[in-house]
Amino acid sequence: MLKGVLLGFAAFAAYAISDAFVKSLRGAVPAYEAVFIGALLGLAALPFIRSPGDRWRDAFTANRPALWWIRAVSGAISNIGSVTAFTLLPMAEVFSLIFLMPIFVTLLSVLFLKEHVGWRRWTAVVVGFIGVLVVLRPGFRDLGLGHAAAIACGLASAASVVALRLAGPHEKRLSLYGAGMTGPLLIGGALMLPHFVWPNAGEWLLLAGYGLLAALAGVLLMYATLLAPAARVAPTQYSQMLWAIGFGYWLFGDHLDWPMLIGIVLILGAGLFTLVREEKVTPWWRRTKVI
Template identity: 60%
Template sequence: METTVIKGVLLSFLAYAAYAFSDASIKLLEGTLPPLEVVFIGALLGIVAIPLVRRPGENWGDLFRARNWTLWLLRALFAVVGSLSSVVAFTALPMAEAFALIFLLPAFVTILSVVFLREQVGWRRWSAVVAGFVGVLIVLRPGFRELSVGHLGAIIGGFSGAMTIILLRAMGPTEKRISLYGAGLIGPILASGVLMMPHAQWPTPHQWIFLLGYGLLAAAGNVLLMLASARAPASLVAPPQYSQMVWAIGFGYLVFGDHLDALMFLGTGVIMLAGLFTFVRERQRGTPRAERTPPIHPQ
């Protein structure tokens, strides 16, 4: 393997580590701030990555330009929904459990690509979709354990990430990258900025530490992933995403005191294997990979 490609893979691991630390920062806030305020501040901090994301020939005004405003607004909307639901999920659930449900994203992408992009999906990818949802049932065990708003938030987060990928696939050939990136920031900034006003509170210095970790580490992850993609093919850059589960389990045991049982590990493994299989099949079919949207999971 060429040195440049190896550097790209290592950068992708660093990117997903940054995302995992960003998500841990959300949990360290312990729900002491309204989720909308967390989303607002995180999106504001995401602005720092724009100079590094911007391609030659793109300018700051392109943040507010789009050829297809309907899809651009949908992109902004799902950035809001995805950011908010992910904050709720990581606040309410053990990190590994939240990741396991968000990792349903590839299954949602398969379903949505059939509905909206009219892609042809064979039995192998449909089998991976079914396996992914079986994994979710193992994780959730409905009827045998209490479910919370965090579980709903994680699933909605995965669905929102999948919708974002579908929108990026549709918009990618015609829109500038800075415009697509901007929609993922402008939507959360405007929507959460307005909606948070009745309950907004000025963060304490302690809370600012974790807010800065959330927003700046997510921005760093975006930049690192962009650098990785410039050095290595998507088939090598994307799979390290699942290394976030290792970070999540480590954070859970060492920082948050989480204890996952055997069924949780089994369900998580099924979901991850189904997602990796779906990705491999899409690579074989030549399906383009969308970039991760800031500062949420796509997962």
């Protein structure tokens, strides 16, 4: 259990460092191009995720194709949204909006799976969105593409999680990981072609750090969930906020005011409560039949 949790912290540290690499590009490479190159490098993780007996083509096939494609498309939207947001906003602000993901999962499960949600989780949803209003303060500060991209990333990530939970018992781990790479490759590649920008040497190094560290994080996270229950590993994701605040301050000169810090605390608290509460109720993905 302890090894699994520690691997979870290591995985999300790698993800945070990967995000710092892509933020360091400062928009010199278009977001969809960075996502395509990152996904291409992410294929390096396939040998470590492949189980004995798996075929390489299993990374691109599925027993439930509809859910596989939902995960692929949502993965592309999530990656493009996160790269866009990190380019335009402070890292901590981006993570605070992306961490709406558990709350979006609750909403999606109510809308599409007719899950019953009690008053405690509805309270967490309300608190989370109050936190968003405190962070964004619409009418009191300028909002732009970066904020929309971060929220789109959180929503797309929630859709990916719902698809993953529904497809997980029926798919190979290699197939689930392959879906997360195929979407960014296809969609990022299609958007990249008309306006391709050849990166210089320094930009290639940053892109390599972005893609390879994300691949390493995926492998570490897989081994973490093999050693400890996913419900114990999932909260380690919130350690990314500490990395974001540190990187933002020391590397990028980000400064967070008190209202934003209060909003971040509200969002993190609501998200963590949602994760803990979901563990105490019968998981909907174990009692929902998908036709």
